[in-house]
Amino acid sequence: xxxxxxxxxxxxxxxxxxxxxxxxxxxxxxxxxxxxxxxxxxxxxxxxxxxxxxxxxxxxxxxxxxxxxxxxxxxxxxxxxxxxxxxxxxxxxxxxxxxxxxxxxxxxxxxxxxxxxxxxxxxxxxxxxxxxxxxxxxxxxxxxxxxxxxxxxxxxxxxxxxxxxxxxxxxxxxxxxxxxxxxxxxxxxxxxxxxxxxxxxxxxxxxxxxxxxxxxxxxxxxxxxxxxxxxxxxxxxxxxxxxxxxxxxxxxxxxxxxxxxxxxxxxxxxxxxxxxxxxxxxxxxxxxxxxxxxxxxxxxxxxxxxxxxxxxxxxxxxxxx
Numbered sequence: 386x387x388x389x390x391x392x393x394x395x396x397x398x399x400x401x402x403x404x405x406x407x408x409x410x411x412x413x414x415x416x417x418x419x420x421x422x423x424x425x426x427x428x429x430x431x432x433x434x435x436x437x438x439x440x441x442x443x444x445x446x447x448x449x450x451x452x453x454x455x456x457x458x459x460x461x462x463x464x465x466x467x468x469x470x471x472x473x474x475x476x477x478x479x480x481x482x483x484x485x486x487x488x489x490x491x492x493x494x495x496x497x498x499x500x501x502x503x504x505x506x507x508x509x510x511x512x513x514x515x516x517x518x519x520x521x522x523x524x525x526x527x528x529x530x531x532x533x534x535x536x537x538x539x540x541x542x543x544x545x546x547x548x549x550x551x552x553x554x555x556x557x558x559x560x561x562x563x564x565x566x567x568x569x570x571x572x573x574x575x576x577x578x579x580x581x582x583x584x585x586x587x588x589x590x591x592x593x594x595x596x597x598x599x600x601x602x603x604x605x606x607x608x609x610x611x612x613x614x615x616x617x618x619x620x621x622x623x624x625x626x627x628x629x630x631x632x633x634x635x636x637x638x639x640x641x642x643x644x645x646x647x648x649x650x651x652x653x654x655x656x657x658x659x660x661x662x663x664x665x666x667x668x669x670x671x672x673x674x675x676x677x678x679x680x681x682x683x684x685x686x687x688x689x690x691x692x693x694x695x696x697x698x699x700x701x702x703x704x705x706x
Contacts, residue, residue: 386600387411387445389428389487391478392452396556397493400588401452404596413444415453435473441485448599449482450491451475457558458519471524476531483539489605490541491598494529496549496584496610496666497522502658508584508616508665511547511608529608542605544598546591549612549666553588553686554693559659560585564694567626567634574639578619581663584612587686590679594671603674610666615683619660625684629691 388405392398393414405412406425413426417433430437433453453474459467479490499509500516517526532543552560566573594611598604617625620636627634641661648657671677681689 386447387413388599389413389415389441389444389446389449389482390452391415391433391450392454392493395452395456396553397551397588397591398452399555400553401450401592401595404592408596410599413446415439433474433478434469435477437474437477439478439481441481441487444485446482446485446487448489448491449478449487450493450595450599451478452493454493454525456521458521464520467520467524468527471521472527472531475528476535479532479535479541479543483535483541487541489544489599490532490536491544491546491595492528492532493595494525494545494547495522496547496664498526498529498547499610499666501664502662503665504581504662508667509610510667511610511670536606544604544606545608546595546598547608547610547666548586548591549584549664551586551588551591553690556588556690560690561694563622564626564691567623567632568630568694568698570632570635572635572637573623574637574644575619575623575660576636576638577640578661579621581618581661582616583619583622583664584616584666585683585686586612586679587681587683587689589681589686589689593680594675594677597675597677601675607670607674609671609675610668611671611677612666612668612679613681613683613686614668614672614679616665617683625687626691629684629688630695 388410390398390402390412393402413428415428417430430439454471455467482490496509498515498517499513501518503509515526517523529545536543550560590613623634623636644657644661648654
């Protein structure tokens with residue numbers, strides 16, 4: 386099987402590249418700049434938008450795995466760039482892939498297409514009406530819809546994967562900030578938050594699922610929500626991280642209403658609600674249709690992430706010394 390991978394220098398893409406190199410596939414990466422390809426073939430393009438010529442007809446790929454994206458909300462003045470990459474670039478790549486005879490296009494989307502919270506409702510599932518909030522989630526949803534149209538017109542199969550927050554070695558963003566707070570023993574007000582539930586997925590579990598989708602006959606033209614299958618409260622999240630660091634978490638019992646009141650005053654309500662509210666995804670479809678089970682537990686995923694965090698800090702201290 387010949388696979389084209391985009392975003393191989395990013396968080397998920399770099400882990401996926403490592404995993405695919407160990408499988409019986411011929412891997413080619415698509416990059417916008419010259420980078421270390423680690424013994425794999427590479428295609429270089431100067432831009433990634435609706436006008437980019439990928440020249441895929443010169444190859445014989447079976448599957449495209451599309452991880453490249455701007456993976457965060459952007460300011461109003463950067464909306465055009467977000468759409469050029471996440472929507473126009475994705476659909477341009479998919480259109481050229483279909484013309485080149487590629488059989489399957491795997492698109493890494495986000496659970497945020499379903500919405501931002503599952504407070505007072507059941508976990509999100511694939512049949513729910515999409516409710517994307519924010520520029521990033523809306524761009525992913527628009528790309529999903531465009532992919533379905535291209536698939537219907539050309540016969541190229543799509544697979545849409547919607548993960549919740551992804552964590553793991555070399556990760557950044559919110560999870561990295563949480564690790565830093567626990568490591569530095571920052572006093573936190575989340576001990577009382579033991580009733581909410583949030584879904585996460587380790588990058589190892591996500592890579593396992595994407596790899597399965599590359600050639601599973603039942604994955605074609607499907608949307609999948611995936612997670613570690615172990616939804617955790619905010620309190621448990623901090624407890625597990627502290628346990629992996631082998632420290633006591635300075636997590637104090639502050640009522641949720643007080644936390645939210647303070648966040649409104651500080652104009653950080655949208656950030657705090659991502660910690661205090663529930664956001665769960667139902668992965669029954671992935672388990673039943675593809676027979677997939679997350680190979681790693683939540684605790685083991687966090688431990689791998691913490692170990693990498695510590696190694697990086699040690700390495701930085703050695704460099705400064």
